[in-house]
């Protein structure tokens with residue numbers, strides 16, 4: 001899961017980045033609304049954490065803009081403004097949840113997890129396709145009830161495809177997921193990982209389809 005954290009309080013941003021990274025999220029931080037827009041155009045994220053009091057713009061204004069552009073990502077608002085009107089306005093403008101500062105990191109994390117479940121995995125902690133099962137809480141993938149042994153990168157590729165099962169995942173999205181897992185990628189690296197994962201999951205009634213020019217799509221295939 002890739003989070004865009006838009007927060008100008010450095011101490012809070014550091015704390016959040018640390019906690020969320022330890023829980024397996026990849027966090028990209030920025031203190032500026034304008035830069036956040038730039039990042040959103042350049043990269044794919046799974047979730048946004050948005051502070052309302054930003055130095056260069058009102059967070060609500062940014063929220064309005066993102067929803068007007070039909071950005072489909074779940075957005076969690078963070079704010080020191082605890083008045084009811086701002087809270088209602090945030091939700092009305094398209095925020096999915098709201099936390100008022102100060103808050104417990106543990107609560108924020110639980111709420112983020114709930115958001116991820118609502119948006120990407122129905123109401124369950126698991127995503128099941130064919131005979132594969134992903135536990136979104138700990139990123140573990142099982143096949144036929146047994147842990148599927150994969151390298152960290154193979155596992156990252158499969159996870160991103162499972163989370164968006166039956167939808168096309170762009171090569172860029174996979175590349176981002178992989179580059180956040182370590183060093184730079186060779187040109188054909190994605191094809192190599194897809195090839196390995198494809199062979200690995202073949203026995204479990206799922207397949208990875210190549211959608212030419214767009215990316216890859218994981219779907220179940222009928223049992224033979």
Ligand code: CA
Nearest residue numbers: 008051053054
């Ligand atoms: Ca602020």
